[in-house]
Amino acid sequence: MRGDYLFSVLKSVGEGLDSFVVLSEAVLTAGYGATGKRIDYEVSKIKKQRTVSALERKRKQRLSSVLWKLKRDKLIEVNPETRAEKRFPLCHYPSPTYKTFRGKTVKIVLFDIKEKERAKRIWLCSALKNLGFRMLQKSAWAGENMIPKRLILDLDKLEILGDVEILEVLKPGSLKENLREIIDRSSKTS
Template sequence: MRGDYLFSVLKSVGEGLDSFVVLSEAVLTAGYGATGKRIDYEVSKIKKQRTVSALERKRKQRLSSVLWKLKRDKLIEVNPETRAFSLTQEGKKFYSDLEKRFPLCHYPSPTYKTFRGKTVKIVLFDIKEKERAKRIWLCSALKNLGFRMLQKSAWAGENMIPKRLILDLDKLEILGDVEILEVLKPGSLKENLREIIDRSSKTS
């Protein structure tokens, strides 16, 4: 018997009955005569699948609990034929109140995939105070993209601006309030920013 195979078996037995059951599944999947590394890989994969299944069960349990409470409070109702959920009048009012209290909850996700660019980008924006929630959302999106704040409404970073962010800005009707510029000439960010702001103020 190979030493690494024996080690994997002993290690799993030492971790308890559940690990032994996992190991049995792993050996069957990997095949007899598989190396210890191959079995360890299968063990890791099975444990990961079980973790995902456990998380899914927890999510389903949480969802069931929330739906039960909403139904109990007469905020939702269930169609007896289709079993589909719908908001009651009281539920619609409750949802409207939540929208006002948590305006960011119905905005697009501020998380995007990041891709390294070749130049520094500066994002300037002038979003009205009455749309403060949109400004907070944009700052969160830029921060998630790895940008750093230079001034209150000026951010800089080297990562690329995703196309989906542009589409989301348009969807939120603030695309016209945002200017994205590339820094092509050498110099400090402060110098470039000062020059850009001066140029923008002259053309506005």
């Protein structure tokens, strides 16, 4: 009870200090003799910038978390060259060709990309095909090759990482024969 009260008081003090800092920055930015509307405009601009940067931080954290989980589960291959790779603004789609590394287990890639982003869906399908994956359904692909880290980074650049799921089949059960046939067919045709 007492801790809750203390927490609420400290939270209020923190919000007050944050508001004071924003207001001070807005007054200094607006300049001497600025009107109230100008100061309000500067306050709203600062708050909007903070919100955008918080969303960007959250997006980067989500990408980092996804990469870590995929690396931990050995679903992606991390090359030293991809670590040093710099991220440039995307002016066109990245090349859908990646180095392939043979894995020991079957991976299934599922995606649900909106119809208005059809070009991104086509790009992802060609990237998966180049990695040696075979289509199970239009948005479900299976293969044994490792997924390169660069593909995950490209999915993030295209802003479709949240629409893609990567699964590993450890105990395929009744799917085992079907998956083997698909993978054997793909290795014969490639």
